[in-house]
Amino acid sequence: MKIVKHADELKKEIFGAKNTGEKIGFVPTMGALHAGHKLLVERAIAENDFCIVSIFVNPTQFNNKTDLEKYPRNLDVDILLLEKTGCDLVFVPNIEDMYALEEMNIPFQFDFGGLDQVMEGKFRPGHFNGVVQIVSKLFNLVQPDKAYFGEKDFQQLSIIHRMVKIMNYKVDIIDCPIVREPSGLAMSSRNERLSTEERKKASEISKVLFESRNFVNSFTPDELSQWVIGEVNAVKGLKVEYFEIVDIESLQIMRTWSKPTVGCITVFCGAVRLIDNIRYIIN
Ligand code: AMP
Numbered sequence: 377m378k379i380v381k382h383a384d385e386l387k388k389e390i391f392g393a394k395n396t397g398e399k400i401g402f403v404p405t406m407g408a409l410h411a412g413h414k415l416l417v418e419r420a421i422a423e424n425d426f427c428i429v430s431i432f433v434n435p436t437q438f439n440n441k442t443d444l445e446k447y448p449r450n451l452d453v454d455i456l457l458l459e460k461t462g463c464d465l466v467f468v469p470n471i472e473d474m475y476a477l478e479e480m481n482i483p484f485q486f487d488f489g490g491l492d493q494v495m496e497g498k499f500r501p502g503h504f505n506g507v508v509q510i511v512s513k514l515f516n517l518v519q520p521d522k523a524y525f526g527e528k529d530f531q532q533l534s535i536i537h538r539m540v541k542i543m544n545y546k547v548d549i550i551d552c553p554i555v556r557e558p559s560g561l562a563m564s565s566r567n568e569r570l571s572t573e574e575r576k577k578a579s580e581i582s583k584v585l586f587e588s589r590n591f592v593n594s595f596t597p598d599e600l601s602q603w604v605i606g607e608v609n610a611v612k613g614l615k616v617e618y619f620e621i622v623d624i625e626s627l628q629i630m631r632t633w634s635k636p637t638v639g640c641i642t643v644f645c646g647a648v649r650l651i652d653n654i655r656y657i658i659n
Contacts, residue, residue, distance in 0.1 A: 377458060378465045383473045386517055389465060394519070398425035402520035402547075404511060407431040408448035408565035409457050412555035416524040417461050419552060428518055429458055430467040432474065436484065437506030443649070448568045467518070474513055484509035491538060491627050495620055495640050496531050496651075507532055508539050520547050528554045528562050530640055530653045534627055554652070556582065562652045569648045573613075578645045580611045585639065585654040592656050597621040597630045597637065608643055617642040617649070621656070633658045 380386045393400055401424030403416045409431075421427045431454055438444035451468065458466050486508045491497070497504055515523070525533050537549055555563050559579035570578055584607040591600055598621075605616045619641040621630050630637050633656070640653040 377455075377463055379455065380465055380467050381469065381473070383469060383517055386465075386467050386469075390517070390519055393426045399521040400424060400518065401427045402514070402518045402523045403427070403429045404514050404523070404525075405429060405431055406433045406447065406565065407454050408450050408568060409454045410555075410563045410565065410567075412526055412528060412563040414457065414461060415555050416526060416552050417458065417463055419550065420522065420524050421462050423550075424522055426465070427463045428465045428467060428520070429463050430469070430514055430518070432467075432469055432510065432514075434474075434506060434510040435471065436475070436480070436509055437503050439500045439502050446569065448565050467514075474510065479509075486539070487542070488535060489538060491531065491535050494531075494622060494627055494629065495618060496642070499617060499642065504532070504535050508535065511536060512539065512543060512545075515545055515547060522548045522550055524550045524552055526552050526554065528564070528651065528653070530638055531627060534625075560586065562650070564650060566648050566650060570645060574645050574648070577611055577613045578643075578648075578650055580614065581608055581641065581643050581650065581652055584608050585641065585652060588639065589654065589656060592633060592658055597633065601639070604639065604641065608641070613646060615644045617644060624655070 380389060401420030403420050405413050417429055433447050435444055455466060483502060484505045486505055492504045525536055527533060533551055540547060540549055557563060560582035561579040584604055588600055588604050601619050601621055604619045608614050608616050621637050621639045622628060623630055624636045624638050637656045638653050639656060642649060642651050
């Protein structure tokens with residue numbers, strides 16, 4: 377596996393792969409890799425000729441400085457994991473490779489068509505501008521045929537689909553299901569910051585979400601939201617930031633079950649902010 381640190385070196389590798397007609401599969405990550413990331417990488421390897429993974433903790437998508445500083449970083453372990461999966465190239469740029477100095481002070485603006493008005497967009501102002509900024513830069517460099525994203529970050533995935541449409545990127549975005557720990561807890565790099573006790577508590581989040589599926593025929597979305605928030609907040613040490621039941625396409629809050637919906641939750645487990653989501657199927 378090649379480890380590439382600079383954009384110029386990456387461009388040469390891409391030129392070589394494209395010249396020999398290889399299809400490029402790409403998985404952008406912020407590192408501290410786990411089985412959720414591994415699933416994306418395995419799919420990218422299976423469905424393409426050349427698999428590239430990027431590891432870059434993107435400062436412009438963090439609206440909270442402490443969160444950025446505390447974000448787990450395990451580069452050596454990540455590289456070992458990627459080597460084992462059979463990934464061809466890992467791109468590990470530094471900030472200067474991705475951003476000109478002046479870009480760090482000018483907020484990047486993207487028209488989200490309303491997708492950023494709810495949930496993460498509301499609670500983390502500027503977050504999705506930073507996501508689109510870095511993913512568009514990475515797409516320009518890597519020129520992938522297919523790029524793999526997790527449904528765990530449901531709103532991010534919707535925004536990436538819109539970005540590709542609006543910016544005419546010639547890339548297929550592949551949606552990958554949430555990978556969970558045996559307890560049900562959605563895998564996340566941030567789980568590394570949880571104590572054993574906190575991990576146990578955090579697993580209650582997915583238990584409540586799964587249980588909530590039993591009530592779709594008797595509760596309105598609003599009633600179900602209140603139920604979920606109440607159940608999660610009843611676990612000592614968990615504090616819901618938001619739980620919204622939204623249309624899977626427009627991400628607008630649903631008052632009835634008239635369209636396919638997803639319930640998205642953010643919970644503080646101590647100081648660690650965790651996200652998860654669940655699809656509701658109406659009979
Ligand atoms: P991150 O490193 O957190 O930026 O995540 C990189 C990619 O992995 C994103 O597309 C995430 O949605 C995806 N991902 C993270 N956790 C999971 C998970 N538990 N299951 C599936 N995909 C995931």
